[in-house]
Amino acid sequence: MSKITIPLGPQHPALKEPASFKITLNGEEIYSMDMRLGYNHRGIEKACEERTYIQGLYLIERICGICSHSHSTAYIQALEELAGLQVPKRGLYIRTLIAELERIHSHLLWLGVAAHEVGFDTLLMYAWRDRELVMDHLAEIGGNRVNYAVNTLGGVRRDLTPAEIAHILKDVDTLEERTKYYAQVATEESTLIARLSKIGYLSKTDAELLGAVGPTARACSVDRDIRRDDPYAAYGDVQFKVCVDDHCDVYGRVLVRVGELMESYSIIRQLLKNLPDGPIAVKAPRRIPAGEAISRYEAPRGEDCHYVKANGTDKPERVKIRAPTLANWRAVRKMIEGNYLADAPIIIAAIDPCFSCTDRAIELVRPAGAATLTWGALRQHGIDWYRKQGLDFADLNKKLATQLGRVK
Amino acid sequence: MLGEVLAHLCAKPNTIKYPFEPAVVEAGLRGKIKFVAEKCIGCKICVKDCPADAITITKIGDKRFECVFDLDKCIYCAQCVDSCPKKALSVTNEFELAQLDKHKLRFVFHAPDAPPTPPAPAAQPEPPVAKTA
Numbered sequence: 001m002s003k004i005t006i007p008l009g010p011q012h013p014a015l016k017e018p019a020s021f022k023i024t025l026n027g028e029e030i031y032s033m034d035m036r037l038g039y040n041h042r043g044i045e046k047a048c049e050e051r052t053y054i055q056g057l058y059l060i061e062r063i064c065g066i067c068s069h070s071h072s073t074a075y076i077q078a079l080e081e082l083a084g085l086q087v088p089k090r091g092l093y094i095r096t097l098i099a100e101l102e103r104i105h106s107h108l109l110w111l112g113v114a115a116h117e118v119g120f121d122t123l124l125m126y127a128w129r130d131r132e133l134v135m136d137h138l139a140e141i142g143g144n145r146v147n148y149a150v151n152t153l154g155g156v157r158r159d160l161t162p163a164e165i166a167h168i169l170k171d172v173d174t175l176e177e178r179t180k181y182y183a184q185v186a187t188e189e190s191t192l193i194a195r196l197s198k199i200g201y202l203s204k205t206d207a208e209l210l211g212a213v214g215p216t217a218r219a220c221s222v223d224r225d226i227r228r229d230d231p232y233a234a235y236g237d238v239q240f241k242v243c244v245d246d247h248c249d250v251y252g253r254v255l256v257r258v259g260e261l262m263e264s265y266s267i268i269r270q271l272l273k274n275l276p277d278g279p280i281a282v283k284a285p286r287r288i289p290a291g292e293a294i295s296r297y298e299a300p301r302g303e304d305c306h307y308v309k310a311n312g313t314d315k316p317e318r319v320k321i322r323a324p325t326l327a328n329w330r331a332v333r334k335m336i337e338g339n340y341l342a343d344a345p346i347i348i349a350a351i352d353p354c355f356s357c358t359d360r361a362i363e364l365v366r367p368a369g370a371a372t373l374t375w376g377a378l379r380q381h382g383i384d385w386y387r388k389q390g391l392d393f394a395d396l397n398k399k400l401a402t403q404l405g406r407v408k
Numbered sequence: 409m410l411g412e413v414l415a416h417l418c419a420k421p422n423t424i425k426y427p428f429e430p431a432v433v434e435a436g437l438r439g440k441i442k443f444v445a446e447k448c449i450g451c452k453i454c455v456k457d458c459p460a461d462a463i464t465i466t467k468i469g470d471k472r473f474e475c476v477f478d479l480d481k482c483i484y485c486a487q488c489v490d491s492c493p494k495k496a497l498s499v500t501n502e503f504e505l506a507q508l509d510k511h512k513l514r515f516v517f518h519a520p521d522a523p524p525t526p527p528a529p530a531a532q533p534e535p536p537v538a539k540t541a
Contacts, residue, residue, distance in 0.1 A: 051459065052456070052457070054457050054459075054487060054491075055457065055458070055459040056459075057459075058459040058483060058485045058487065059459060062483075136434070139434045139436075139437065140434045140435075140436060141436070142436075143434070143436045143437050143438035143486070143499075144437070144438055144484070147483075147485070149438070149485045149486070149487075152490065157490060158436070404508060404509050
């Protein structure tokens with residue numbers, strides 16, 4: 001049978017973010033996959049160099065909409081190490097609490113997306129309903145559902161009130177009960193098991209060789225978790241189990257994530273029970289002494305690395321971000337080989353990919369005859385091109401202005 | 409199973425009738441920023457710390473400062489509120505800020521008149537929080 005290559009993406013209904021996959025098929029079976037990333041490149045690393053540390057913090061937080069706290073904590077840990085800041089215990093506990101709430105919301109979101117990819121939309125509705133409980137708490141503590149902006153240099157910005165603590169504990173009980181039900185569904189529902197088993201197989205050796213991280217690696221019995229191996233924030237003070245599974249397939253990744261949800265509830269209870277009193281932040285200097293630091297953080301999707309080089313001013317000299325999804329891409333190439341085309345969306349979704357986290361660099365491919373345009377020239381080119389098609393935006397803008405004038 | 413079905417039949421809808429009813433937001437929501445001109449000392453730390461260049465503070469007289477706030481640039485992180493040493497900036501939970509006309513997104517918080525008038529806190533939506541078109 002001759003091989004055919006089909007493109008998947010950059011706009012694809014199964015994946016919410018743009019990425020292009022070139023899948024070579026041998027009949028229905030995937031022979032190989034090639035991917036093209038970079039559609040979400042926003043130049044964040046370079047932009048950080050032109051902003052002060054405080055301004056950069058909010059930019060770093062916007063790398064990802066799901067794990068915004070992960071990125072900002074990883075960044076700020078590197079800064080605090082450089083500046084020699086001792087974050088108060090209460091600040092660390094609140095930071096860890098937000099991290100675990102974020103893990104719950106990320107895993108529940110993934111559970112819903114994965115269920116949707118395999119056609120189990122009831123689970124999607126259930127999981128996303130429960131996720132709202134966590135989102136409400138994140139909004140209550142941080143002031144926003146997505147970019148909580150809880151971190152600041154030297155601690156956290158918002159404190160917890162006893163009423164909030166009671167509220168969180170109550171909702172954690174509800175969530176635990178519901179997650180137990182999902183765990184039961186995942187282990188007993190034969191259609192789900194049949195759909196996910198032996199899909200996207202990645203052996204332990206391959207996972208280690210290809211540098212897989214997070215739940216993707218732990219589902220291949222790679223016992224690795226930064227929270228335990230290199231404790232940061234308040235993880236040294238809490239007891240938890242690292243969820244490892246030996247299924248090595250998409251089913252294993254579901255089990256690991258559901259297991260991690262249960263551990264997160266237990267961590268949150270321990271944190272709130274032992275929450276120390278005292279200040280939540282220390283005063284931080286505006287200038288960070290020269291030096292370099294690397295910070296590791298176990299984001300919901302895996303290990304997140306931030307490297308910061310300071311030069312003694314109030315702006316960093318270099319910031320480098322290695323998001324967990326980037327580490328997992330090579331594993332996806334391996335695990336997708338030999339599967340059926342219909343399984344491609346769930347295999348890609350099983351690593352919980354985040355394209356905007358990943359896209360840190362792009363390579364420009366310049367075909368012959370390509371030209372470099374300035375921003376102004378490009379804009380003019382666009383206006384002229386549309387005018388040739390009979391569309392004049394100047395007229396439309398005038399029309400809108402008169403309409404608005406009439407409204408006034 | 410049957411109990412759940414019956415409970416859902418009798419349950420009230422989860423949706424709220426926004427915008428016909430006011431939406432309930434969290435008390436700590438980071439919404440529009442409020443500026444109290446009387447408290448400002450013109451140190452401009454907020455201008456330096458703003459990640460989005462949304463704040464402009466201009467001196468218009470002796471110890472009188474005017475603040476121009478670009479709501480379309482603001483990312484509502486409330487860092488300026490944390491940075492302000494005199495608590496001249498505060499966060500409100502006003503979130504209905506969409507406008508068709510982008511000029512309306514530029515808010516000017518005027519300074520008090522030179523001979524201080526009776527204290528006029530910059531309460532919204534009445535003046536002295538004046539909108540400029």
